[in-house]
Amino acid sequence: MSASQDHPPVRTLISPARYAQGPGAIERLGELVAPVGRTPLVVADDTVWSFVGDAVARSFDAAGLPLTRDGFGVYATAAAVDSIADRVREVGADVVVGVGGGSVIDAVKAAGHLAGARWVSVPTVASTDAPCSALSVIYDEDGGFEEYRFFPHNPDLVLVDTRLVANAPVKFLVAGVGDALATWIEARAVARGDGTTMAGGAPTATGTALARLSWDILWEHALPAIDAVRDHLVTPSVEKVVEANTLLSGLGFESGGLAAAHAIHNGLTAASQTHGLTHGQKVNIGSVTQLVLEGAPVEEIRAFVEFTTRVGLPNTLTEIGLTPGDVDDLTRVAELATAEGETIHAMPFAVRVPDLVDALRSIEGFSRRVRADAGLPEPVPHRAH
Ligand SMILES: [Zn+2]
The missing domain is CATH 1.20.1090.10 (Dehydroquinate synthase-like - alpha domain)
Structure with missing residues (x-):
């Protein structure tokens, strides 16, 4: 983040490739993920999956995408990132889709980068500004700040269903x-x-x-x-x-x-x-x-x-x-x-x-x-x- 000694810093703006928002947007996830990758790995904890799983399955089916879903813990720790990256390689996924709060989204971005896959953010709450960025915040097991990790690009897709956001606490x-x-x-x-x-x-x-x-x-x-x-x-x-x-x-x-x-x-x-x-x-x-x-x-x-x-x-x-x-x-x-x-x-x-x-x-x-x-x-x- 520091400027070179010889040149002034270059003015830079970066952003996700596509942002989609609206009530019921989750029903279009498959259609919007399909241009990004044909073998997705979806990461969502069981609570989130209990209210989005059916819609995601329907939309993937309609888009002709296979559905593999993994669970998630609490924090975007280095260990959580490594285990998602391992699964991306195991499944042969070309895109990893994080569904839920800021932690799962941060973990998925870091894992996608490590494993050489694309990544997609599907926040089910509007609780942080993590979903759109090309960086993740990594925490320790107790939720203490550990580091920022920077990636060469932002998510290919950020999709927000405002009906889900309004249904959350x-x-x-x-x-x-x-x-x-x-x-x-x-x-x-x-x-x-x-x-x-x-x-x-x-x-x-x-x-x-x-x-x-x-x-x-x-x-x-x-x-x-x-x-x-x-x-x-x-x-x-x-x-x-x-x-x-x-x-x-x-x-x-x-x-x-x-x-x-x-x-x-x-x-x-x-x-x-x-x-x-x-x-x-x-x-x-x-x-x-x-x-x-x-x-x-x-x-x-x-x-x-x-x-x-x-x-x-x-x-x-x-x-x-x-x-x-x-x-x-x-x-x-x-x-x-x-x-x-x-x-x-x-x-x-x-x-x-x-x-x-x-x-x-x-x-x-x-x-x-x-x-x-x-x-x-x-x-x-x-x-x-
Ligand atoms: Zn913040």
Whole structure:
């Protein structure tokens, strides 16, 4: 992710070859996978398979594709990736299709790359912006961040059935909003500096604009979409928010650039108190902290805290199982967040550990005051499980 010594970085935008979204889209999976490969391996855990299996089988049958389905565990660990890659070789698959949440999709991308197959993302929730990218995040057995793995191309197909997204528990959509709100905050910081992006170059105006569009859609549509999904309804707001969480945030983070918020998320995964929280919940703590760290206008931070409280995202340490007094834990988080190679170094200024620790400790009092002033509920403590 660093520029060559002799040349300025090349502006780069990358994307999946095809993105398809709509209610009932899963019924078209076979038809859209067929041009990518003729011998697919589908990876989905038993719970996901119980509600998509019939539709996938029908669509594969109609497209004349054989169906082989493998299960999946919990995290995209190096071992999980290796075992899927082994199965791709065993089955002789030319395309591997990940169906489910961010973890199975990340594992399938990494396995497809290792085994020399193409890969397809079929998110059944809109909880992260993982599905569209040409990278995977690898975790350890406890869900701790291990590494980013980068691939030479994005998925050939990303297919999202908004009916499935609306039928899933609303907490997944809320998490996706947290992940997607960070995209503009981070892309904006990268564009201000001379940072490089996850696409391996300088940001294009296009990548940065897509991050901004994701933000604008979420401020307008996130609350009505969350209400609709709570009742398992697909409305135009739901369609827009699913696209913002999945496609726009995916293109925006990858080609617009990550900065402090995701580095702070990665640091937080090492604090056992945060276990059991979603990616998007931890990312939102990173977003608030980044806004503080960069000295964003107070009105802007205040509005962000109010909005994310209404969305149902954490913006205090209490809500992620920590307190401002946990200085040792927060120092460890800050050390990991500022490790060599972390995206925090794409910020337009150098971030030092003590500054990050103070920013993290400050969000408790700030967010509590904002919430009290706005008549919003007090934070509920998170208990790790
Ligand atoms: Zn993310």
